[in-house]
Amino acid sequence: MQKVSFTKLKNKVLCEDIIAVLKSLPDNSMDMIYGDPDYNVGINYSGMKYKMAWDEYIDWYTELTKECMRVMKKDGNGFMINYPKQNSYLRVKYLDDNAYAVHDYSWIYNSNVGHSPKRFTTAHRSILHFTKSKDNNFYKDQVVAPYKNPEDRRIKQRIADGHKGRMPYSWFYFDLVKNVSKDKTFHSCQIPLPLFELLLKSSTKEKNNVFILFGGSGSEIMSALRLNRDILSCELNKKYHRMILDRIDSNDEQLDKYRLVNTKEEELIIKQPALAGI
Amino acid sequence: MQKVSFTKLKNKVLCEDIIAVLKSLPDNSMDMIYGDPDYNVGINYSGMKYKMAWDEYIDWYTELTKECMRVMKKDGNGFMINYPKQNSYLRVKYLDDNAYAVHDYSWIYNSNVGHSPKRFTTAHRSILHFTKSKDNNFYKDQVVAPYKNPEDRRIKQRIADGHKGRMPYSWFYFDLVKNVSKDKTFHSCQIPLPLFELLLKSSTKEKNNVFILFGGSGSEIMSALRLNRDILSCELNKKYHRMILDRIDSNDEQLDKYRLVNTKEEELIIKQPALAGI
DNA sequence: GGCCTTGTTGAATCTCCAA
DNA sequence: ATTGGAGATTCAACAAGGC
Helix, strand or coil, X not given: CCCCCHHHHCCEEECCCHHHHHHCCCCCCEEEEEECCCCCCCCEECCEECCCCHHHHHHHHHXXXXXXXXXXXXXXXXXXXXXXXXXXXXXXXXXXHHCCEEEEEEEECCCCCCCCCCCCECCEXXXXXXXXXXXXXXXXXHCCECCCCCCCHHHHHHHHCCCCCECCECEEECCCCCCCCCCCCCCCCCCCHHHHXXXXXXXXXCCCEEEEEECCCCHHHHHHHHCCCEEEEECCCHXXXXXXXXXXXXXXHHHHHHCCCCCCCCHHHHHHHHHHCC | CCCCCHHHHCCEEXXXXXXXXXXXXXXXXXXXXXXXXXXXXXXXXCCEECCCCHHHHHHHHHHHHHHXXXXXXXXXXXXEEECHHHHHHHHHHHHHHHCCEEEEEXXXXXXXXXXXXXXXXXXXXXXXXXXXXXXXXXXXXHCCECCCCXXXXXXXHHHHCCCCCECCECEEECCCCCCCCCCCCCCCCCCCHHHHHHHHHHHCCCCCEEEEEXXXXXXXXXXXXXXXCEEEEECCCHHHHHHXXXXXXXXXXXXXXXXXXXXXXXXXXXXXXXXXXX
């Protein structure tokens, strides 16, 4: 197959099938791959309902991740967000046997829905982090959480040695994004931007190649562009695809009409530790 | 096989192989089964190192859980604590196909160990909750978290209707138990007692039958006895087994020598919400 | 501005009925 | 007896509006 280099696709958002696009890309070309796929729970995306049989879904999810692994650089990082069950199958059926390392993180939040009398209320998702070698790039300094005891003698020494804080934990608290827009401007299932930015900053520097698998309403794309990463993304839904192109073409003022959260550089670093201090 | 009824084993702690004991028990006899097994990461339990090949470990873990399912009442609840990877295999290879329902919870904590420059710091574990029917007993009132807006008129109405709060979320923050005892009296990997008590209270009432698979240092056993549950437990390590029997025979004063956290009835309910208020 | 109240929402769950 | 899908119901969290 004739492969298309990332350079040609730099900062493009395609309205094409994600797996077809992945297959058209050469090996080892992406610094980071970020996927927040449909979870196969029958959600209504602007009129279209998607739900496959479980096995079929897992096959699709595995095939997707397999292509991500191929396309990812040896020192790159991949992230897949899903419900814990779905991610369990992905790691057992594919990732553990094929990635160099697999780590499971937990995004936790508060929820007002899904309360059942027979179990605790679902309020977290899994994030699988996978790498292709022991040399994956990881930039702690871009995501540090403050030390809890900066006055401790040993911590003072670490600070003197240039350390800016500790590595964040494998769990992250971020509020759910509420779909408050009256005109349904937004994708109904958005990941909190600070969560995306945490992952993005942990794994990339400016000018790095980031594949945001599912464009959605484009918030992650806008965020990555604002942070000067080079992106590629897919969004099959024409309405959302159009919206993303609009957002990219817009100036900052217009972005407001999409209620884009203008995340400040420091927000992530400020927010997370407050929590860690529990 | 001649089965031994729970009545005969009431409040016994056996120094025998857990799977052999499970096999000796009749079907459908336990209200709750709680397992915090060895995670197969080469932990040193008083001089003996436990580590098997991965497949062998998963086979053992599956066999263990299979017997738990058999022994558990139709309206009972089972909980298995482990690292996310181990629990992924358990659910994919056994539980999803054999339990009525499987839920994944996340115990999160702060950690000063295991920091790696190539990933976020591991600071959570998975808890698989499995049931045998839609009628599993679950006692929300015994584990509620306070409402966030108790002044809301509608919430006030719910409180007037007898609701004491909301169902806790699928994630729980509890500090790690620090192994502070100089003489290594304690099992090195203890689950925080309030976490155990949350699970215990969610699933049982007084006089219910609780199988605490691995006795460890006996903290969970003491807690369950204090809360008037009937227990059965195994601990293969003779030193720990002896210690558990000592603790059970001890009066309250002597318990102090084991640095037992004397968890007050309300602690759980007070502690968790502070968190939920993030 | 805070404080109280009301409106809205849901990657949810429950119920029912058909196959 | 189980499964699966459509439609009804739930209920706490958050936003926004009013005072």
